[in-house]
Amino acid sequence: MTCLPAQTDRKLGLVIDLDTCVGCQACVTACKEWNTGGHMAPLTDIDPYGGHVDGVWFNRVHSYEHATAMGGRTVNFPRSCLHCDQPACVTVCPTGASYKRASDGIVLVDESKCIGCKLCSWACPYGAREFDTDVGVMKKCTLCVDRIYNNNLAEEDRVPACVAACPTSARHFGDLGDPASPVSLLVAERDGVDLMPELGYRPTNKYLPPRARTQRSATVPAPALEPVKAEGGFLGWVDRMLSN
Amino acid sequence: MHPAFSVVFFTTATGAGYGLLALLGMLGALGFVQPDFWLGFTGMALALGLITAGLLSSTGHLGRPERAWRAFSQWRSSWLSREGVLSVATYVPAGLFGIGWVLLGRIDGWITAAGLIAACGAVATVCATGMIYASLKPIAQWHSPYTLPGYLIFSAMSGLLLLNALLQGFGLGSRIGLALAVLATLVGWGWKLATWRHNDRLEIPSTANTATGLAGGTVRSLEWPHTEENYVLKEMGFRIARKHAAKLRRITQGLAFLLPALLLAAAFALPSPLAVILSVLAAIAQLSGLLVERWLFFAEAKHTVTLYYGR
Numbered sequence: 001m002t003c004l005p006a007q008t009d010r011k012l013g014l015v016i017d018l019d020t021c022v023g024c025q026a027c028v029t030a031c032k033e034w035n036t037g038g039h040m041a042p043l044t045d046i047d048p049y050g051g052h053v054d055g056v057w058f059n060r061v062h063s064y065e066h067a068t069a070m071g072g073r074t075v076n077f078p079r080s081c082l083h084c085d086q087p088a089c090v091t092v093c094p095t096g097a098s099y100k101r102a103s104d105g106i107v108l109v110d111e112s113k114c115i116g117c118k119l120c121s122w123a124c125p126y127g128a129r130e131f132d133t134d135v136g137v138m139k140k141c142t143l144c145v146d147r148i149y150n151n152n153l154a155e156e157d158r159v160p161a162c163v164a165a166c167p168t169s170a171r172h173f174g175d176l177g178d179p180a181s182p183v184s185l186l187v188a189e190r191d192g193v194d195l196m197p198e199l200g201y202r203p204t205n206k207y208l209p210p211r212a213r214t215q216r217s218a219t220v221p222a223p224a225l226e227p228v229k230a231e232g233g234f235l236g237w238v239d240r241m242l243s244n
Numbered sequence: 245m246h247p248a249f250s251v252v253f254f255t256t257a258t259g260a261g262y263g264l265l266a267l268l269g270m271l272g273a274l275g276f277v278q279p280d281f282w283l284g285f286t287g288m289a290l291a292l293g294l295i296t297a298g299l300l301s302s303t304g305h306l307g308r309p310e311r312a313w314r315a316f317s318q319w320r321s322s323w324l325s326r327e328g329v330l331s332v333a334t335y336v337p338a339g340l341f342g343i344g345w346v347l348l349g350r351i352d353g354w355i356t357a358a359g360l361i362a363a364c365g366a367v368a369t370v371c372a373t374g375m376i377y378a379s380l381k382p383i384a385q386w387h388s389p390y391t392l393p394g395y396l397i398f399s400a401m402s403g404l405l406l407l408n409a410l411l412q413g414f415g416l417g418s419r420i421g422l423a424l425a426v427l428a429t430l431v432g433w434g435w436k437l438a439t440w441r442h443n444d445r446l447e448i449p450s451t452a453n454t455a456t457g458l459a460g461g462t463v464r465s466l467e468w469p470h471t472e473e474n475y476v477l478k479e480m481g482f483r484i485a486r487k488h489a490a491k492l493r494r495i496t497q498g499l500a501f502l503l504p505a506l507l508l509a510a511a512f513a514l515p516s517p518l519a520v521i522l523s524v525l526a527a528i529a530q531l532s533g534l535l536v537e538r539w540l541f542f543a544e545a546k547h548t549v550t551l552y553y554g555r
Contacts, residue, residue: 002318018457028469053472060469062552064452068461077456079469079552088381094325095314113314116307118479119324122245125382125450127476127549136307193457196548198449199381207457 002093004086005102011177012104012143013083013204014163015186019211021170023061023076030165031059031080031141039146040111044134056130058141059162070213078171080162081128081141082195082203083107089120089129097138105177105204106145111137125199148173176204245383246482247542250304255373256402256534257301258331259395261294262366263403264410265338269366271407272345273359283414284346290406292338299331323379327372334365370399377541382548384448386541390439397435398534401428405504405530409523412511417519419512425523426508429530433501436537440493443544455551465554480547481555484540492540500533 035058036043045055059080066075083100087107090098097113098120100106109120109129114137121129121138129140144160147153157164163171174183183206186192192206231239268287271277303309316332318325337358344355351359374395377386408425411417452463473481484492504526511519511526 002321004321054474056475057470060474062465062469063467064456064458065464065466066456066458066461067464074466075456075458075463077552088379091321092324092376092379094316094318094322094328095311096318097314113311114308115311115314117315117324118305118307119376121476121479122547123380123382125548126455127480127547127552130475131307131479133307133475138307193459195457196450196454198454199548201381209457209459 002090002096002098004090004100008100008102008105008177010104010175011083011085011204012106012148012174013176013183013206014080014143014160015172015174015176015183015192015206015208016078017170017172017190017208018075018077019170019208020168021061021076021078022168023063023074024167025061026165026167027078027162027171028057028059028061030161032057034144034147034161035142038144039142040109040139042132042135043139044132046133054133056132056139058128058130058139066210073210075210078162079126079128080205081107081143082126082201082205083141083143085202085204086200088123088201092119092123094119106143107140108142108145109138109140111135111139114138125196125201126203143173176206245542245545245547246479247539248305250301252535252538252542254298254302255395256531256538257294257298258373259370259399259534260402260406260531261291261296261298262334262370263399263401264406265291265295265334265403266363266366266400267403267407269338269341269359269361269363272341272351273356273363275351277411277416279345279349279351280414281346281349283410283416284342284349286414287407287410288338288342288346290410292335292342295331323372323375327369327376330365330369330372334362334369337361337365367396370395383545384446385443385545388439388442388446390435390442394435394439397428397432398537401432402527402530402534404428405508405523405527408508409520409527412516412520412523415516417511417516417523422508422512422519422523425526426505429501429505429508433497433505436496436501448546448548450548450551452551452554455548465552468553476549477553481550481553482543483555484543489540489544492536492543496533496537496540498533500530500537503533504530 032043043056047053062077064075064077066073083106087100090100095113095115097110116136118131129138132139148158159173163173172183175181176184187206190208192208194203303312315325315328319329340358341362345351374392378391381387404425408421411421456463507522507526511522
């Protein structure tokens with residue numbers, strides 16, 4: 001059923017710390033590795049060793065330069081499904097393949113019902129859904145639904161693969177519907193934000209903006225390199241000779 | 245947005261087909277067009293042919309067309325599902341109207357009702373098509389008050405031109421029919437110009453700042469997550485060069501509005517065989533122009549995901 005639940009018991013999601021993400025792509029590859037054998041398997045690769053490689057990924061890491069009056073900085077930015085409270089990708093689905101779970105708020109696709117009309121990917125402002133041209137159905141992040149409830153895994157491993165892989169603990173998993181949960185406290189402490197809040201999708205996942213610069217950080221840039229300018233005299237003659 | 249030909253053809257063909265069906269159902273039921281086998285047969289065949297060809301074409305872009313029947317289930321929330329239900333449901337009154345008006349050659353009781361219900365179904369289906377696009381918030385050019393009226397106006401306009409050509413062809417052409425066709429074409433032209441003007445001045449609230457949650461300053465894409473174009477960019481990152489857009493807008497205006505208006509105006513002054521040819525040419529020119537218009541509708545639409553790619 002593509003009507004949304006009035007409310008969900010929990011709001012499971014991710015909190016991504018843009019301050020500590022180093023853009024190593026470990027979450028990207030861990031996600032691909034787990035999910036190509038998981039709930040939405042396979043994450044097809046098309047022409048993987050050719051000149052026009054393409055394929056399905058649930059998590060992509062961009063790099064941006066954020067320039068402000070305080071100076072510029074590089075920000076690595078992981079982008080994946082935000083498991084929104086108002087996911088239009090679900091309500092536009094004509095077949096009932098897309099749904100939001102009332103128990104934990106996870107947005108999933110039932111592959112056996114998907115007709116591959118791609119409308120859900122148009123309705124997602126964040127580009128989270130990717131079409132599998134080989135299987136002919138839409139695929140998306142499952143929040144590793146086959147890990148987080150998996151009793152065959154050790155308790156500490158029952159987190160999404162991207163969270164388990166992150167070497168800098170830039171990714172956190174938990175119940176964002178519970179104001180007392182560690183992830184909610186983290187969001188409150190660091191002023192976590194929604195992406196494109198103006199569209200009204202009310203994403204569950206939150207992003208923690210980079211921390212403000214401190215006095216401890218280097219403020220004096222490295223000395224500029226000497227400019228290479230044409231010189232006259234003997235050194236100029238040597239320079240011209242060597243340049244030929 | 246990537247302009248898939250199956251969807252461009254689908255929306256243009258069904259728009260014209262439902263426009264013609266609505267006019268035939270309404271004018272037939274109200275007695276403005278008397279039952280006539282060949283006129284009715286040609287008209288209904290043309291309307292239902294365009295609708296059916298469009299609907300079949302729309303399944304062409306599905307990944308799993310064999311499951312298309314599932315799309316009738318989610319009409320509570322999905323405009324695409326509503327469009328599917330309405331389009332199939334409209335065949336029932338349209339078929340009954342065809343049997344009564346064309347085969348039995350009369351217009352009374354249930355045949356009148358069927359004609360009017362088919363006309364309502366046609367209008368409702370076009371509304372559902374328009375709402376599929378108008379309801380998508382990530383695409384500001386579509387999530388606009390111009391989209392739904394645009395689909396209805398272009399459907400009525402192309403339907404009127406087809407009906408005029410049809411009536412002219414069966415010797416039932418009238419000055420009122422020609423005048424309405426010209427008027428509809430001018431209204432359509434005005435609406436398209438107003439839509440382009442609105443889109444060109446659009447201030448999209450989403451920016452690279454809101455997309456990344458990085459407040460203030462400028463956010464510039466340094467590096468994409470992938471070296472080749474992926475599904476997201478192929479489907480939603482389609483870009484059209486400004487100079488091509490300007491040229492295609494001129495082609496749209498020439499083929500869909502200017503040429504049909506001139507041909508129909510000339511048909512006023514000319515005797516029957518020439519007026520028929522000009523009316524048919526006007527309808528063909530307009531449908532070709534609308535295909536270009538619909539292609540641009542997709543090509544010029546910008547999806548918010550492109551913000552992540554610095555586009």
